[in-house]
Amino acid sequence: LKRKDLLYPELSYQIIGILFEVSNNMGYGYQEKYYQKAISKKLKESNLLFKEQVPININFDENKIGQYYLDFLIEDIMVVEIKKMDKFLINNIEQVYAYLRSSGLKLGILANFTKSGLQFKRIVNVNS
Numbered sequence: 001l002k003r004k005d006l007l008y009p010e011l012s013y014q015i016i017g018i019l020f021e022v023s024n025n026m027g028y029g030y031q032e033k034y035y036q037k038a039i040s041k042k043l044k045e046s047n048l049l050f051k052e053q054v055p056i057n058i059n060f061d062e063n064k065i066g067q068y069y070l071d072f073l074i075e076d077i078m079v080v081e082i083k084k085m086d087k088f089l090i091n092n093i094e095q096v097y098a099y100l101r102s103s104g105l106k107l108g109i110l111a112n113f114t115k116s117g118l119q120f121k122r123i124v125n126v127n128s
Contacts, residue, residue: 007107007124008078011048015074016120018042019111023118032084035113036071039082043074050074056103068099079108088112093123100125 006012022038036052043050054073058066072080081096088110096108105125112119 006122011075011078012107012109012122014046014048015078015080015109018046019080019109019120020118023113026113028084028113028115028117030084030113032082032113035082035084039072039080043072048074049076056099058102068102070099070103077105077107079103079105080111081108082111082113084113086114088119088121093121096123097125101127 018039021042022035026035026038040050040052051073052071054070056068056070057064058068070079071082074080079096079099081092081099083092092110092112096110100106100108100123107125108123110121110123
């Protein structure tokens with residue numbers, strides 16, 4: 001069943017499908033950079049517009065004070081951040097939320113490649 005109350009539902013389903021495909025095919029135990037390369041390959045095959053390691057400025061009083069790097073920016077509207085650990089940590093969720101606030105984007109997907117398979121969370125920037 002597809003929900004109609006989600007931000008970017010079709011794109012979200014497509015991205016999550018790609019993440020599951022990578023997880024199912026690769027399994028557990030690789031470094032994040034290898035999951036990122038596999039995701040990039042599948043994104044190219046799906047003809048989605050995406051960028052990797054996208055710099056996003058952190059500003060204060062209209063001055064740049066730092067910079068984040070997004071693992072993926074999909075279709076210029078969605079952040080995808082990948083991790084490889086046993087469970088989600090609150091700082092991972094806060095990291096994606098900070099990316100969304102800094103970029104002005106509305107939706108991020110946090111993907112975690114675990115021993116028991118893929119976990120994911122949709123994170124919404126309610127302030128954008």
